[in-house]
Amino acid sequence: MKLPDRLPSSKTHTASHWGVYDIARSGNGDLSITGTVEDPDPSPIGLHMAANDLRQVRIAKPSIRKSWLENGPGSNPHLRGREPFVEVEWDVALDRLAGEFQRIREEFGNEAIFGGSYGWASAGRFHHAQSQVHRFLNLIGGYVSHVDSYSLGAGKVILPHVIDGFSSLFNQHTSWDVMAKETELFVTFGGVPVKNAQISQGGPGRHRVVAGMRGMAQAGTRFVNISPVSDNMPVTSEWLAIRPNTDVALMLALAYVLETERLADLNFLNSHCVGYDRFRPYLLGETDGDPKTPAWASAICGVPVERIATLAREMAGSRTMLNVSWSLQRAVHGEQPFWMAITLAAMLGQIGLPGGGFGLGYGAMNSVGNDNVRFKFGDVPQGRNPVKTFIPVARIADMLLNPGESFTYNGKVYSYPDIRLVYWAGGNPFHHHQDLNRLLKAWEKPETIVVNEPYWTATAKLADIVLPVTTSLERNDIGAASGEDFVVAMKKVEDPFGQSRNDFDIFDDLARRMDIDFSDGLDEKGWLRRIYAVSKENAAASNIALPDFEAFWDTGLLDLGSSAAPVVMLEAFRGSPVEHPVPTPSGRIEIFSETIEGFSLADCPGHPTWFEPPEWLGASGRDATTLHLISDQPVRRLHSQLDASPHSKAGKIAGREPIHIQPLDAVARGIAEGDLVEVSNGRGRLISVAVVSNAIMPGVARLSTGAWLDIDWDRNIERHGNPNAVTLDIPASSLSQGCSAQTCLVAIRRLDPTEARAVLAFEHPEFQA
Known part of the structure; x- marks a missing residue:
């Protein structure tokens, strides 16, 4: 059966991390997105996936940072995020990238390549960016990987x-x-x-x-x-x-x-x-x-x-x-x-x-x-990674800043590799990571940073080579998750923006330049059938009978809810x-x-133990004016995804992510509802807008994560309200090396409007012909 190239004038379905949605195309070609009728409480986040605001921040063509293009790898890494990009044709970008991979492998070995790509990427089983990039890196000899998650x-x-x-x-x-x-x-x-x-x-x-x-x-x-x-x-x-x-x-x-x-x-x-x-x-x-x-x-x-x-x-x-x-x-x-x-x-x-x-x-x-x-759905096999070196995911800055230094993880001792090339696809380290000023310094260490990305996020702006990729609305895929109700035929509903390509096609094209078989002889449609066949077999082992692929694709939505049991x-x-x-x-x-x-870890003995945190409200000698900052998950987006959408923007005040503080703390600082404020500590500074709320206990402030990083380079201040400009980047302990974002004290002061410049988070970088 031939999969449709484009949605006809009728309803279909798509899956995102926020839910399953119905999509229809009107007679004039406009898309209409609604929560599927089977969902009693659909999330509004996904209703804005096709918004024009998001199109305005799309990446149209492959782009290479000026210094890197003209002078080669390692040129002026301190100018990442500050100097213009040059738009190039796909052949130019992929030829240069293939050559760079060859150089790195020959001079330093595959242990000099970091395939981070941490993040949620796509809800689809095939067009899942991390799976695609890790498959590619394994096929060319391996890469330094990460384990665990920021969340856990x-x-x-x-x-x-x-x-x-x-x-x-x-x-x-x-x-x-x-x-x-x-x-x-x-x-x-x-x-x-x-x-x-x-x-x-x-x-x-x-x-x-x-x-x-x-x-x-x-x-x-x-x-x-x-x-x-x-x-x-x-x-x-x-x-x-x-x-x-x-x-x-x-x-x-x-x-x-x-x-x-x-x-x-x-x-x-x-x-x-x-x-x-x-x-x-x-x-x-x-x-x-x-x-x-x-x-x-x-x-x-x-x-x-x-x-x-x-x-x-x-x-x-x-x-x-x-x-x-x-x-x-x-x-x-x-x-x-x-x-x-x-x-x-x-x-x-x-x-x-x-x-x-x-x-x-x-x-x-x-x-x-x-x-x-629950049963395991099929996905893209990533193969075996010949490189055994890894890092706990939250130790990126440590790795880049301290090559060769040892660290403990789960009772064993390892050492950080010397990374020369970073490839990121399907994630945003300048959202997830803590103490972003420290990460910015570490980000100058690699000679080459490559990013596959649909939007001009901070991570894309801070790269050397930026390759524009499609969104889930611009390709065919299968949406499914263990424990959820539906298997979804995610049918293509829009043409790719500009010169965007699927990650799969990018890596297939790049692999050919390196004499590597990435596709395994299959195109998108062949891979979807393979993934579905694996899912069907695994479902049968759990006494769930899925229809054949053609029937599934024609139906568009399979409901597994009848399999529920207490x-x-x-x-x-x-x-x-x-x-x-x-x-x-x-x-x-x-x-x-x-x-x-x-x-024998001093910070994690053999039974549960209370430890005094390095930053907390009960610390002796603490400046009594400081508050404990909670950087929780946002209401109007998943992490930083779709921050440029109308729904996410509607939660901002004067274009900035708001910070919630208790009335007593606001009065003590001369802060009123809607005031611009500066949030700071020894790690950094950021600008936010105050919301005064009795839902917060005294001594605590709350600033949700996910605002796209926007650095005022001249004044060294983050101006969009990204809390990771000030959060703590040390390990949870020497056992896990997990992140410690919620251990954070800050000072907050009222800011005169003349002290704050406009937010440029959703502006394109500068280009040079």
């Missing part, structure tokens, strides 16, 4: 030592319907932020989080939100305002009450866990002289002493679900909140019971708590830890880990 850098490393890998736990979270029937008390550290649950990697079919929580509320579940902010819950809840980065202290105090009042489930601790006897002396203060009492914790976290004690009793007397937001482990010592939450749930003894136990990210993505049968996390393990052990060395939950203890 600390969590992914600690969890296998304690209970199970994150992917396994993610796929077995207790479903919403079970919690509505069984959960009496839902206690969440960091809320259940619905803005995050708008998304999933392959496209949420039915947005379920709001309906799931409302169903629980209607059934009588009571909610307690332990968070520095109150507006991260979609249902009525009790708000316990807590200082950022102090959740572990509160959890320890809750555990102390359970232990000292004989409310801990010793039977479960003895039968399903190991190491409680090693953790208990620390909890009682026998090892460090500090009993983890409610009074001890209250002085650290700010939650009243009596409320800590009563909450522990309420948790023990109810069917209780504990939830921990991912944001808690994006901090210094970020491993500890996940570990301690599991320990606290184990002490309650409800792990594996319907409606009880723990969750690691209800609200983090739409698929958490979905009850669909899920209870770790139910089989609870029934028999002998027959269904967890994949730890002991086969049980490890409250004390001999493995981690054996690593």
Whole structure:
């Protein structure tokens, strides 16, 4: 069957990270995008995928930075982002790039190539930029890769030592319907932020989080939100305002009450866990002289002493679900909140019971708590990477600045490579990374930086070679994600903008210049059939019968919702830890880990521990005027994606991302609603606009991530409101090397309008003929 080259004048579907959408073309050719009728709560983000505002920031032709084009690799790297580009033809760009790959491989070897490409890219299974670039780099001899994610850098490393890998736990979270029937008390550290649950990697079919929580509320579940902010819950809840980065202290105090009042489930601790006897002396203060009492914790976290004690009793007397937001482990010592939450749930003894136990990210993505049968969808095989050198994903700047320096990761010692070429496709490091001034300095180190990108983002503007790529509306693909409802035929609905090409076609063309077979003899249509065939086979193993490809493509949308069945996390393990052990060395939950203890890491011992962060509101000697900055996920986009859309722009004030501060903090600084403000610390400065809100606790400010970086080079200040201009770029610990964005103190002052220049984030760079 021939796939259509362009959408006819009828409705079709597409998938994005924000959902599945219906697309129709009117008689005059205009596109109309609506949430699919099957989705009860569609995200508005995707409604603007075809907006003219986005077309205005598209990259039209291959472009090469002037110095690099004229003088070769390594020329004036400090001028990246400051000097003009020259638009060239595709043959020129690919010939120069093929030659550069050959030079790097011959002079330095493939270990000098970094294939970062971290980010969400496309929801499609085939046109997935990271998969495409990593396949290409593997075929030419390999590259330095990264492991883990900014979202879960600390969590992914600690969890296998304690209970199970994150992917396994993610796929077995207790479903919403079970919690509505069984959960009496839902206690969440960091809320259940619905803005995050708008998304999933392959496209949420039915947005379920709001309906799931409302169903629980209607059934009588009571909610307690332990968070520095109150507006991260979609249902009525009790708000316990807590200082950022102090959740572990509160959890320890809750555990102390359970232990000292004989409310801990010793039977479960003895039968399903190991190491409680090693953790208990620390909890009682026998090892460090500090009993983890409610009074001890209250002085650290700010939650009243009596409320800590009563909450522990309420948790023990109810069917209780504990939830921990991912944001808690994006901090210094970020491993500890996940570990301690599991320990606290184990002490309650409800792990594996319907409606009880723990969750690691209800609200983090739409698929958490979905009850669909899960199976692996086909994708682009990336092959084997001959280069074994890697870095934890959040250590990019360290790698570039410190080649040859050693680092520890998960108990082993590695060293940073000497990177000469960076290839980025499907991501935005100048959104994800912290301390962007430090990254800018590190970005001068490579001799060549290549970026595949549809839009003139900061990452594209800071590259040497920029190759324009299509968006998901300009190509055919298949959208699907484990745990979501739909398999979507993503049919092409627009012609490519300018001279944009698919990543696949770019790498196929580049590979031919290097005598490499990238395509495996298949075009786009052949690859879609191959990927679907793998998906069909995997689905059959889970007793799901998918139709043949032609029928699927003609139908356009397959609904897997009928495969749903109630899920209870770790139910089989609870029934028999002998027959269904967890994949730890002991086969049980490890409250004390001999493995981690054996690593001899001062910042991550063998049991959950409270550590004082390097920057926090309780620090001795802290400037009392500083605030703790929370850099959370945005409401109107996914990370930095579609920041130039009308929907994202509508959330800005005077063209800048707003910062939310508490009324008392605003008055103390002479700041009023709508004022321009400067946010600063020793790492950098940025400009934002104040929103005064009672949803923020005193001493805390909130500035969402994702504003495209816009540096005023003359004044050395970020002017669009990107919080990573000031966030902290040190490892969560020497165990995980995860990111620490949420550990951040800043000063905020009112800014006179004359001190701020216009935002240029969505302007094209300068071009030279």
